[in-house]
Amino acid sequence: MKRKAISRNWRRKAEERCFTILMWLSVLTATVLLGLILLIVTWRGIGALSWEMLTQVPTGAFYLGGKGGILNAITGSLALATGATLLALFLAVPLVLYLHVYTRNARITQLIRLTLDVMWGIPSIVYGAFGFSLMLYLGLRASLLAGIIALALVVLPILARTFDEVLSLTPRELYEVTFSLGATRFESIGILLRQTIPGLVTAILLAFGRGIGDAASVLFTAGYTNNMPESLFRPVASLPLAIFFQLGTPFATVQARAYAAALVLTALILIISLAAQLSLTRFSRHVIR
Amino acid sequence: MTEQSVGEVVTTGQPAQAPPKRTQASRWRQSKDWIARQLFGLLALVAALMILIVAATLSTRVWPLWQAYSLWDLLTGQTWAPHRGLFGYANFMVGSMAVTLLALAFVVAPAVLSGIFLAEYTSSRRRAFLKPLLDLLAGIPSVVYGLWGVLFVVSVTRDYIGPWAEQTLGQHIAFFSRTNPSGYGLLAGGFVLAVMVFPFITSITDEVMRNIPQAQREAALALGATRWEATKCVVLHGGLPGIFAAIVLGISRAFGETLAIMMVAGNVAQFPRSLFDAVYPLPALIANNYGEIMSVPLYESALMGAALLLLVVVLLFNIGARLVIIRLRQGGGR
Numbered sequence: 001m002k003r004k005a006i007s008r009n010w011r012r013k014a015e016e017r018c019f020t021i022l023m024w025l026s027v028l029t030a031t032v033l034l035g036l037i038l039l040i041v042t043w044r045g046i047g048a049l050s051w052e053m054l055t056q057v058p059t060g061a062f063y064l065g066g067k068g069g070i071l072n073a074i075t076g077s078l079a080l081a082t083g084a085t086l087l088a089l090f091l092a093v094p095l096v097l098y099l100h101v102y103t104r105n106a107r108i109t110q111l112i113r114l115t116l117d118v119m120w121g122i123p124s125i126v127y128g129a130f131g132f133s134l135m136l137y138l139g140l141r142a143s144l145l146a147g148i149i150a151l152a153l154v155v156l157p158i159l160a161r162t163f164d165e166v167l168s169l170t171p172r173e174l175y176e177v178t179f180s181l182g183a184t185r186f187e188s189i190g191i192l193l194r195q196t197i198p199g200l201v202t203a204i205l206l207a208f209g210r211g212i213g214d215a216a217s218v219l220f221t222a223g224y225t226n227n228m229p230e231s232l233f234r235p236v237a238s239l240p241l242a243i244f245f246q247l248g249t250p251f252a253t254v255q256a257r258a259y260a261a262a263l264v265l266t267a268l269i270l271i272i273s274l275a276a277q278l279s280l281t282r283f284s285r286h287v288i289r
Numbered sequence: 290m291t292e293q294s295v296g297e298v299v300t301t302g303q304p305a306q307a308p309p310k311r312t313q314a315s316r317w318r319q320s321k322d323w324i325a326r327q328l329f330g331l332l333a334l335v336a337a338l339m340i341l342i343v344a345a346t347l348s349t350r351v352w353p354l355w356q357a358y359s360l361w362d363l364l365t366g367q368t369w370a371p372h373r374g375l376f377g378y379a380n381f382m383v384g385s386m387a388v389t390l391l392a393l394a395f396v397v398a399p400a401v402l403s404g405i406f407l408a409e410y411t412s413s414r415r416r417a418f419l420k421p422l423l424d425l426l427a428g429i430p431s432v433v434y435g436l437w438g439v440l441f442v443v444s445v446t447r448d449y450i451g452p453w454a455e456q457t458l459g460q461h462i463a464f465f466s467r468t469n470p471s472g473y474g475l476l477a478g479g480f481v482l483a484v485m486v487f488p489f490i491t492s493i494t495d496e497v498m499r500n501i502p503q504a505q506r507e508a509a510l511a512l513g514a515t516r517w518e519a520t521k522c523v524v525l526h527g528g529l530p531g532i533f534a535a536i537v538l539g540i541s542r543a544f545g546e547t548l549a550i551m552m553v554a555g556n557v558a559q560f561p562r563s564l565f566d567a568v569y570p571l572p573a574l575i576a577n578n579y580g581e582i583m584s585v586p587l588y589e590s591a592l593m594g595a596a597l598l599l600l601v602v603v604l605l606f607n608i609g610a611r612l613v614i615i616r617l618r619q620g621g622g623r
């Protein structure tokens with residue numbers, strides 16, 4: 001009798017031990033894989049990285065191993081991501097404020113949140129195809145503007161949902177105090193924004209990071225060019241596509257440049273994601289807790 | 290609660306004595322408020338309809354194709370030869386599904402376990418270290434994953450896993466036979482996708498588990514359960530649909546992934562019979578062919594059709610999973 005109890009206890013403990021080990025293993029695997037990705041990208045990229053790479057636009061024979069750099073892609077990506085984030089910001093902020101300040105209708109709120117969540121899951125190639133159809137209807141060519149529109153749809157849900165979560169955390173009393181002082185809803189928004197600026201900055205950085213790294217949406221819409229971005233109506237290059245195209249060539253020197261470009265992109269993303277983490281703590285001066 | 294609440298009562302409501310005189314300034318403030326309400330509401334409406342707008346726009350482009358071929362022919366057609374007017378999505382659908390399923394086979398157990406680990410097992414300090422790591426993994430652009438796949442996963446598949454499979458399992462089971470020595474194919478694609486989807490499934494599992502009330506765990510622990518037994522109890526009573534939803538969201542993420550998979554999957558439109566066969570997923574089809582769209586009639590329509598197909602599949606998965614998550618959040622566990 002006693003023996004049976006002991007053996008059962010032993011089995012329970014073994015099960016506990018077994019699953020703890022499995023969990024540790026899976027977390028460790030993920031960490032190791034992350035390390036491996038960063039390591040391989042850095043190790044392969046650092047060799048081909050040069051000052052010339054970062055400060056010059058490609059010359060004619062660039063994709064055959066000629067001189068030049070990827071400045072066109074870096075600036076193009078920055079332009080695309082900045083434009084898309086701004087556009088998404090102008091949509092997302094009023095939209096989310098509407099949910100929190102104006103409407104009290106739970107159904108509308110829920111429907112919009114569901115829509116945004118589902119939009120987050122839609123693959124960016126679909127937005128690219130949508131942007132492309134839009135271009136055909138409007139008679140636009142592949143251009144910075146079209147790229148920005150497609151990319152804005154990719155980052156909109158990220159921006160809106162993150163900002164939404166931040167606004168959900170504001171204390172109820174903040175609304176009550178502003179209203180009790182006679183402010184209209186519109187005026188209370190100023191106070192709310194001041195309270196939520198750190199969160200909004202984080203949301204913007206997250207969206208920007210996603211925008212820089214996304215390729216499938218701009219593949220159709222922004223085109224590719226060897227020139228610097230010039231106007232909203234001309235094609236622009238982007239960093240992910242620069243990596244993709246250079247990797248597709250059969251020349252080892254050009255492929256090595258793809259590794260370097262990937263290193264640049266990864267470094268950019270890492271910096272942005274670090275900044276997003278920091279912004280949560282840095283910009284908190286006006287936040288009432 | 291309906292439309293009126295604290296704000297309006299104060300600005301427009303009637304005090305006990307004489308009604309306050311409405312000055313020019315206050316009227317201006319209120320009309321600003323009114324304008325903002327309409328404008329913001331309009332934007333909210335646009336956002337709520339966004340998915341419909343995307344789907345409708347794509348549908349109008351697909352319309353000519355729709356008229357020329359039956360849906361059944363498109364979905365089951367095995368040949369993709371735009372110049373001969375043949376647009377069959379079957380091989381691409383199968384390619385997408387094969388890669389996604391393989392990725393799931395790799396990722397589900399470790400990702401769910403990691404999510405449970407984050408929610409149940411780890412200290413808040415270690416969590417604060419692991420969460421940003423997960424976000425980092427989720428933030429790496431897909432082209433970088435693709436590059437990593439080409440540099441690492443494909444070469445490991447080619448140099449080690451392939452030859453090994455050829456000598457052992459591949460001799461007996463067709464599924465493991467090394468049909469394609471290049472390394473680009475189902476196995477590499479599935480593995481890269483698995484790594485990409487991992488952070489999504491893990492963070493949603495973590496979120497879902499943390500939404501389950503603490504009392505459940507405490508009750509189980511108070512009855513003498515081990516930590517794992519308490520966790521099992523929590524998972525079975527409320528957590529399971531959420532974890533399922535997390536996996537479904539992972540599936541849809543994997544299904545729509547474009548650049549990374551296109552770089553490592555080999556892109557040969559065929560029905561994969563072995564782990565080493567090259568596959569051609571649906572998103573890769575769209576991305577690879579956009580350049581020559583204009584030259585062939587209905588070609589553009591067919592590619593937009595592929596995008597629409599992708600959208601429909603992903604929407605079905607996503608809406609289902611999100612509804613489950615919403616219900617869980619409202620129920621808050623029993």
